[in-house]
Amino acid sequence: MSDTRDTSISDTSGLKRSLRRKTGSRNYNENLMDELIEKHLGAPLRKKKNRTQQDLEKETETEALIALSLGFPIDELLDEEINAGVVSTLGGKEQNDYIVVRNHILAKWRDNVHSWLSKAQIKETVSNECTHLINAAYDFLLVNGYINFGVSESFGSQIFEDSTEASVIIIGAGLAGLAAARQLMSFGFKVIVLEGRNRPGGRVYTQKMGQKGNYAAVDIGGSVITGIHANPLGVLARQLSIPLHKVRDVCPLYKPDGTPVDKEIDFNVELIFNKLLGKVTQLRELLGGLAGTISLGSVLETVRQLYAVAKNCEERQLLDWHLANLEFSNAGSLSNLSAAYWDQDDPYEMGGDHCFLAGGNWRLIRALCKGVPIFYGKIVHAIRYGEEGVEVTTENQTFQADIVLCTVPLGVLKKQTISFEPELPERKLAAIERLGFGLLNKVAMVFPHNFWGEDLDTFGSLRESSRQRGEFFLFYSYHTVSGAPVLVALVAGEAAQMFENTSPIESLHHVLSILRGTFS
Incomplete structure (x- = not known):
């Protein structure tokens, strides 16, 4: 049973409620990630003279947090680092020193992604006793594309020391x-x-x-x-000084008749949805290898019936919206997702907010x-x-x-x-x-004016039946970044398959009827 996934436009974080996480409302400038981390820990990334031991500890903690946000564990090596033999002995002081040096290199380059970071620059801020660790960490990070990548003009003159004619x-x-x-x-x-x-x-x-x-x-x-x-596209945007708009967490949901979903019911059903996913995790541990032969959709429905939740029409439609959102996150129908492996790439997700x-x-x-x-x-x-x-x-x-x-x-x-x-x-x-791959579809529309609200980046629409749950269930608003009032309606799950055989005109009329019913 294949695990379909579309990582570039899906949100596979947490419990899969895409784009509805509680975060601050602000846009990114090119240094925002560093500013947030500095604010959190109260220490700047840049080196200061006459630093105290407390300053050094704060700095090391800051750099560890940056490395963690880029996918590096706090006190362990990546498997790729182990295979590359970055240290002579695993565990102990050498590994700990290597991790500190590695984190320092990552943080130093992230502090200024516009310039090529050289070994000489690292040696200016790290003890000479760690030269071999600088070489090991720098070479690993460079060859594997963690530093000195992107489109900065200054990179053009930099050639790898061991250049080749290949x-x-x-x-x-x-x-x-x-x-x-x-x-x-x-x-x-x-x-x-x-x-x-x-x-x-x-x-x-x-x-x-x-x-x-x-x-x-x-x-x-x-x-x-x-x-x-950890997203390299974020680095490219910083290098090009392109503004990034954080997708705000305000995402109202509307019933099939166009009326807003009650906030309390919304909260309760979302809680039920998350608990159902938690039960799936518990069950697959009990089932072991058998979980790989069972679909995520069948397990979720069995658990829902077992606990007798989301029984009335409104709750079921709202739960269907969350299931559609889960299908959107995985770019595939729940019936085609394995109960064992549907979230297998969660450990590799990129932290931070979603951006346009x-x-x-x-x-x-x-x-x-x-x-x-x-x-x-x-x-x-x-x-x-x-x-x-x-x-x-x-x-x-x-x-x-x-x-x-x-x-x-x-x-x-x-x-x-x-x-x-x-x-x-x-x-x-x-x-x-x-391997399997998923399917998503969308309808993009440009309007004369914004009628859905300047403060909305997303809003959702519930469907009458479970089979239709992924049909135009989520709308993106790109008015903040596209130059005009733009809405994009998303189609996921089984609805995305049916969409393939639907004429564009019919799809457009359907989307417009939903919008008229919601924003009459």
């Missing part, structure tokens, strides 16, 4: 391909990117919509930066493309690889290099439109066959 062909100019291209070029590789479409960005696509001077930048594909702290990027995510794509040689309209048909290198064949051209990096979508690999010679290893073929 050449790389990257297939696909989406976020993965473009980020890899820039990283490899900074390491001294010769890189070209082959893209089948006539544009870069892949699933990130900002479209100009509107008429008569009322135009808007609308993200048709991935549209929300989900978690600002002013002007659309295309601004990040355009910056990533700068200086990268990209060939458009090159649909790859075959990849031949061996000890002598690789040969990539398109419709009318062949490219040769030492290495190929294939970043095409999972769906393309499943269709086997690219032949590999020799065939991919069996473990990779099995993974491609076994």
Whole structure:
């Protein structure tokens, strides 16, 4: 049973109530993350002369918190660090000192992501006795893309010390391909990117919509930066000085007849929803391996009936809204999600608030493309690889290099439109066959004026039946970042599948009827 997931536009944090978390109402500037952490701990990141022992402890604590927000544990090493052999002996003083140095490097670069951070700069603020730890931590963080990445102009002149003449062909100019291209070029590789479409960005696509001077930048594909702290897209936005609008937690819900949901009932049903998810967690521990063969949807419904909750119509419709939101977070129907693995990527979620990027995510794509040689309209048909290198064949051209990096979508690999010679290893073929991917749909609309409220970034709409629960259940308002009054209605779960066979005009009329009934 596949675990479908769409991480770029979903919120997989906490108990899956996307975009309705209680957070402050403010926009991000390029230093906001550091400011928040400094305020929390009461110590600046920048080094001061004549620091006391208390200052040093505060500084170390601040840097540990920043590292934690970036996905590093407080007092342990990542598996990748262990495999890289960053310390000679696990545990003990050397590992503890390494973690302090590593956290310091992360914090120092996050303090100024516009400039390349060198080893020499680190050595100015760390004891000479830790030179070997500086080398180990710096090299690991650099090679694995935790520091010195992005689109800052100052990075262009920086080349990895052990530069190479090796050449790389990257297939696909989406976020993965473009980020890899820039990283490899900074390491001294010769890189070209082959893209089948006539544009870069892949699933990130900002479209100009509107008429008569009322135009808007609308993200048709991935549209929300989900978690600002460890998200590399947040770093790119800081480097480009692009404003980020925090998605506010005010998200009113409306019944099918357009009337607001009672706040007390909303609170109680949300509590029930979270408790049901908690029971699923307990049950899968009891079931062990059997939980992998049972769908999340069936377990949730069984538990709901067992505890006799959400029985009346209003409560059931409201619970359905939360289930639709869960399907949106996972980009798939609950019937296709495993009760054992539906939340398997929660430990890797990015902390912090969700944000809209002013002007659309295309601004990040355009910056990533700068200086990268990209060939458009090159649909790859075959990849031949061996000890002598690789040969990539398109419709009318062949490219040769030492290495190929294939970043095409999972769906393309499943269709086997690219032949590999020799065939991919069996473990990779099995993974491609076994992995699932989800489906989300949306209807984007530009209006003459904002009739839903300037203080709303999201609002929800309940459906009559459970089967329809994901149909236009959540609306995004992009008026703060798009340049015009824009609403995007989301479709998730089984409704997203049915949407595929619905005409655009019919879908638009349906959305407008919901809006008229709610904001008459």
